[in-house]
Amino acid sequence: MFNRRQFLGAAATGAAVYAAGAFTPMWAQNAPNFGTPSLPSPGFRRVKMGDVEIIALIDGITRRPLGEEFVANAPLSEVRALLSSQNLSPDYVDVPYTPFLVVAGNRRILMDTGLGEFGGPTTGKLLENLAAAGFKPGDIDTVLISHYHGDHINGLRNKAGEFVFSKAKVMVPAGEHAYWTDTTRAAAAAGGRMKGLFDNVQRTFGSMPEGMLVPFQPGAEVAPGIKSVAAYGHTPGMSMFEVSSAGQTFTFLADLTNIPALFARNPDWAVSFDMDPVMARQTRRATFERIVAAKGMVGGFHFPFPALGQMAASGSGYAFQPA
Ligand SMILES: [Zn+2]
Numbered sequence: 001m002f003n004r005r006q007f008l009g010a011a012a013t014g015a016a017v018y019a020a021g022a023f024t025p026m027w028a029q030n031a032p033n034f035g036t037p038s039l040p041s042p043g044f045r046r047v048k049m050g051d052v053e054i055i056a057l058i059d060g061i062t063r064r065p066l067g068e069e070f071v072a073n074a075p076l077s078e079v080r081a082l083l084s085s086q087n088l089s090p091d092y093v094d095v096p097y098t099p100f101l102v103v104a105g106n107r108r109i110l111m112d113t114g115l116g117e118f119g120g121p122t123t124g125k126l127l128e129n130l131a132a133a134g135f136k137p138g139d140i141d142t143v144l145i146s147h148y149h150g151d152h153i154n155g156l157r158n159k160a161g162e163f164v165f166s167k168a169k170v171m172v173p174a175g176e177h178a179y180w181t182d183t184t185r186a187a188a189a190a191g192g193r194m195k196g197l198f199d200n201v202q203r204t205f206g207s208m209p210e211g212m213l214v215p216f217q218p219g220a221e222v223a224p225g226i227k228s229v230a231a232y233g234h235t236p237g238m239s240m241f242e243v244s245s246a247g248q249t250f251t252f253l254a255d256l257t258n259i260p261a262l263f264a265r266n267p268d269w270a271v272s273f274d275m276d277p278v279m280a281r282q283t284r285r286a287t288f289e290r291i292v293a294a295k296g297m298v299g300g301f302h303f304p305f306p307a308l309g310q311m312a313a314s315g316s317g318y319a320f321q322p323a
Pocket of ligand 1: 255
């Protein structure tokens with residue numbers, strides 16, 4: 001078992017490697033070849049909920065060889081056994097990335113942006129799938145950001161530095177923004193494992209035009225019928241988004257859990273990217289309990305396609321039931 005210091009170290013390493021969006025991540029070097037994940041086609045799924053439409057848009061999938069580090073507080077043998085019991089490979093995990101689009105009247109609201117041009121070959125498909133669903137980047141009026149890890153923000157800007165959703169306001173959790181743009185904290189991170197994350201935030205949010213960036217407080221109504229719900233732990237200021245229409249709710253869970261086959265089934269397990277694993281676990285348990293009781297619909301950024309559906313109690317945790 002890790003002590004707390006080793007534990008945070010592991011979290012920092014995982015997050016930094018992840019967010020930097022390196023073409024050959026550290027964990028993939030010299031890794032056995034487990035093949036390429038196949039992407040769903042079409043790469044979008046639309047559901048009606050009351051007066052709104054919710055569209056899952058997959059950005060891609062990364063196949064990640066399973067190592068000791070992925071689940072920070074469980075033996076690898078147990079992790080492998082849980083995957084096998086669900087007919088999943090015990091040797092690797094497929095981690096999908098799925099932003100969501102909410103179409104409400106004349107509003108087009110995108111939740112998170114995927115890896116854009118900064119990930120591997122099986123990622124960066126958001127715009128392609130947005131087009132397949134019938135929308136152009138210029139149609140998006142609002143981008144809601146859940147947290148500042150690279151797979152959620154990198155799609156905001158291309159490699160030339162241009163803003164991809166050029167007409168959109170970019171709404172961000174105020175606390176998350178403050179954490180990652182704190183110059184003292186960024187300077188302290190220089191040379192350390194977290195440097196990649198801070199640099200990535202600078203590249204993405206630095207020199208954003210006046211009026212484009214709109215920070216919001218937890219609980220704020222970020223668009224008509226869409227509320228921010230604080231979900232701290234995975235990162236210091238992460239926000240989920242709750243969409244309500246005609247008495248029904250859809251909650252975009254962001255990274256409340258990484259892949260549900262492991263972290264919904266075992267809500268007490270910590271993915272190495274959880275920055276405060278204890279708080280993340282409390283947030284996870286409380287959120288799932290509330291959503292299952294309300295029979296609400298969920299969308300999970302790292303959930304298997306179509307990444308939307310419902311959660312059901314299962315053993316000492318929860319199971320994802322795709323729509
Ligand atoms: Zn993520």
